[in-house]
Structures are given as C-alpha cells and as structure tokens.
Amino acid sequence: MAPTAIDVFARFYGLLESGETGAIAEKDVRPLTDVPHLADLDVPDEAAREALAVTAVIKLNGGLGTSMGMDRAKSLLRVRGEQTFLDVIAHQVLAARAATGARLPLVLMNSFRTREDTIEALAPHTELAVEGLPLDFLQNREPKLRADDLTPVDWPADPSLEWCPPGHGDLYTALYASGTLERLLDAGYRYASVSNSDNLGVSPDARIAGWFASTGAPFAAEVARRTPADRKGGHLVVRAADGRIVLRETAQTLPEDAEAAADIETHPFFNTNNLWLDLRALADELERTGGVLDLPLIRNDKTVDPTDSSSTPVVQIESAMGAAIEVFDGAVVLEVDRSRFLPVKTTNDLLVLRSDVYRSTADHRLEAVVDAPFVDLDPKHYKTIGKFDDRIPVAPSLAGASALRVQGDWTFGRDVVVTGDAALADPGTPSTLPDGARIGPDGIA
Numbered sequence: 001m002a003p004t005a006i007d008v009f010a011r012f013y014g015l016l017e018s019g020e021t022g023a024i025a026e027k028d029v030r031p032l033t034d035v036p037h038l039a040d041l042d043v044p045d046e047a048a049r050e051a052l053a054v055t056a057v058i059k060l061n062g063g064l065g066t067s068m069g070m071d072r073a074k075s076l077l078r079v080r081g082e083q084t085f086l087d088v089i090a091h092q093v094l095a096a097r098a099a100t101g102a103r104l105p106l107v108l109m110n111s112f113r114t115r116e117d118t119i120e121a122l123a124p125h126t127e128l129a130v131e132g133l134p135l136d137f138l139q140n141r142e143p144k145l146r147a148d149d150l151t152p153v154d155w156p157a158d159p160s161l162e163w164c165p166p167g168h169g170d171l172y173t174a175l176y177a178s179g180t181l182e183r184l185l186d187a188g189y190r191y192a193s194v195s196n197s198d199n200l201g202v203s204p205d206a207r208i209a210g211w212f213a214s215t216g217a218p219f220a221a222e223v224a225r226r227t228p229a230d231r232k233g234g235h236l237v238v239r240a241a242d243g244r245i246v247l248r249e250t251a252q253t254l255p256e257d258a259e260a261a262a263d264i265e266t267h268p269f270f271n272t273n274n275l276w277l278d279l280r281a282l283a284d285e286l287e288r289t290g291g292v293l294d295l296p297l298i299r300n301d302k303t304v305d306p307t308d309s310s311s312t313p314v315v316q317i318e319s320a321m322g323a324a325i326e327v328f329d330g331a332v333v334l335e336v337d338r339s340r341f342l343p344v345k346t347t348n349d350l351l352v353l354r355s356d357v358y359r360s361t362a363d364h365r366l367e368a369v370v371d372a373p374f375v376d377l378d379p380k381h382y383k384t385i386g387k388f389d390d391r392i393p394v395a396p397s398l399a400g401a402s403a404l405r406v407q408g409d410w411t412f413g414r415d416v417v418v419t420g421d422a423a424l425a426d427p428g429t430p431s432t433l434p435d436g437a438r439i440g441p442d443g444i445a
Contacts, residue, residue: 004292007292008173008291009166012166012297012317022252024248031266032236036335038335048210051206052102052104055102055104055209056104056193057105058108061073063114063198067345075114075118075197076121079354086122089197089200091364100206105133105184109175115138133183134183139166142165144164145317147314161304167300167318167320168196168320169319169324172324181286189279191212191277193208193276194274196273198344199344208222217278217331217332218328218330219277219328221245221247222272224335224338224341226264234320236248244325246325247271247322247326248261251299269335272336272340274341275321285328295327300316300317300318356397373403373404373418376403377404381408394415396439400419403422403423407426408431409426413434416435419440423439425443
C-alpha cells in the first residue's frame, strides 16, 4: 500500500481505538433547507460547454455485487439487452463527447478484485482512451480487525477475506497516492463528476458542470428528495455547532435517533453519491494535509466471512466520499430529480432497469417511460444473479404495472406482460409462465 493510504488507516485506527464511532446525534444537527433545484438553474450554453471541456468523469467501480452472489465487478452485469453497465457508461461518455466537443476522459476507480475483468471488458471500446491519462486507478485495501482486540484478523480458510476496501471515501487517497489527480491537472482538467458505476442515471451533464464552475465551490453534492423507501438511508443535515453541511449515514445514526433520522419531512434530502470536485481545490487540501483528509470514521461491524454469520466478528474501518462535504469551506448542494439516481442494489432493481419501464435515448441515457413499479422477488429463488437469470432470462413488460410480487419458484417465458398490482403466489413446486402470459391483480390470465 502507498504510504499515504497507511497514514489514512493509522488516523482512523487511532479514532477507533479511542472509542470513536462516527455517530452524529440528532441533538447536534438541524435540517438542511433552501437547496437550489437543477430545473431552476439558468446556465448560459457557452459557460456549460466551457466547464464540461475541463471536466473528467470518474466512476467508482470497486463493487463486486456480492449481495447478488457475484464475485466480479457488478458493472459487468448485462443491463440493457446484451449491454453491460460498463458498455452503457462508455456509450454515454462517447455520445457526450460527440455532442459537445469535450474530451471527457472516463477514469474508473477499480478494486483489486475488479480491475482485471474491467480492463478486459473495456478493451473493445478503443476510442475511450485519452492520451496521457489512465483508464483506471486502484482503490486501496486494509486489514479487517478482530472486534475483540482490534488486531488484524487471521483467516487461513481464505486469506483474501482478511482484507477489505476502506469504503468509497478512499477515492481521495487513491486519486492522490496513485498520481491520477496530478495527471488530470497536468492535462488541463479542473473538475470531476464522480458517481457509482451501477447508477446509469448519471450521464455527463454540461448544465451541472457550468453551474458548479459558476459557484466557485470546491465541492458539490447532488441530492434528491427522500421518499418512504429512503427512510433508512443516509441523508444530509446541518451541523449546529458550525453550520456545515454533513452527511449522516445509517451506521452513524444513534439507535435512539433512528425515528427522527427516518423522518423524511424533517430531513428531506438524501445523498445520491453523485459528486462534483474542483480538482485544484482538492489537490491543495490534500497537499496541506499530506493526503489525509479529515473525514469522519464509519465503524462497520461484520463477520470475516460475510456469508458465514458464525465466523469471527470483525470491524471494518470505512469512510464515505460524500462526507467530504464537511471538509471543504464553501461546499454546496444541488437538488436533482430521481432520474439521476438509478442504482442497482438487488435483482429487484435490475429487473426494472432491464424492462420496458425505461428506454434508451439517442445519447444512451436511460429515460423512464412510466413511474417505476414496486418489485419484490422471492429472495430464496431470485436473490443471486445466477438464480435470477435462470428464472427470468427475458424481462417481462412492466410498463403497465404498479407492483409485482413473486413468491415461490416461477420461471418466466418470453413476452410476459404484468399489469396493475400483480402477484404470483407460491405454487409449491417449480412452475413456468408460458410465453405471452399476462399477470394482473387477479393472477395469471
């Protein structure tokens, strides 16, 4: 590991050892209000083009999709026809280049487990490379710590499980230590649009780039309105002591504050994890701190083997990249529509994204044709991508559905149509929906 990464780990270890948990108490914050909305921005076209011309696109690509039974990059999942997340991202960047004339380099932050497959998958997109810049840089890794004494865990059954990524807050350390930040600045880039590779709602946006440049802010976070489905997620609040905007993740919420934190009327905005960085301001801050940003600690209690709840309890030291909003003086937020937040965390999400609820535009953005329905697939039969693909090889039509609930082992044929609030009851034995079947509130038609 780079010396800077070790310094960052040492800082967090000291906080952990002293009993720090990173918790943010409700009594110490107040609600975030008066947030500008993207739809209300007046950004001159020329200013938007100029800002996008010096913007780089950074995608976090270290996730393995383990919750869906994957052991390689989630971005390699087929998502639209035969196209993967990576294919769609590549096409979005290339389309934005063609439309605006911007160079728009695409740079991925890979983990040690996603790098090889990702680079191989991007090989056909030969036009993506920008001279002098890497296609990726590598996220750091750190030891998992025994929960009882905070020493590095020993797991001979699979030594690779002794290590973990340090959370996406490692973005700043990895950018700096890898030399990628310096190379971007030397190549004339001033800004970066940062997002997760499993969120295809975030295509390059010149208007946001122009707005961000006009603010003169070092850091911006895209936020969206919380819905009942977001009650348990991280959200943005204002720290009462100094008026700074801070990110409060679920793991940083005290048990006694759970109800207040879940109140979407009091705390209406969640962090989409779409960020904008002034690379010069970031470099200045990292130089000042020796590469060690003052990010809050997130203590994540796990077991060394995440698939075995009886394995050794461990602590993973993590940080969130969105938490850097409290590090920079003058950081700002921008409200965006949910269309820029389309993450895929489960096969339920994947089914909707593969369906006719969305259409692909000429510039390869995903556009919702209707409001996305609620989908709940029986986890026993659909949780992992292997089981899911075996049972639903072709997504049904969901454009006319408000909900789809599936219990039991059903295999879907082609051209299945779902309408209204539809449900499939557990048939007791593996069953098949024939080609062209219709599912509605009254069952199978």
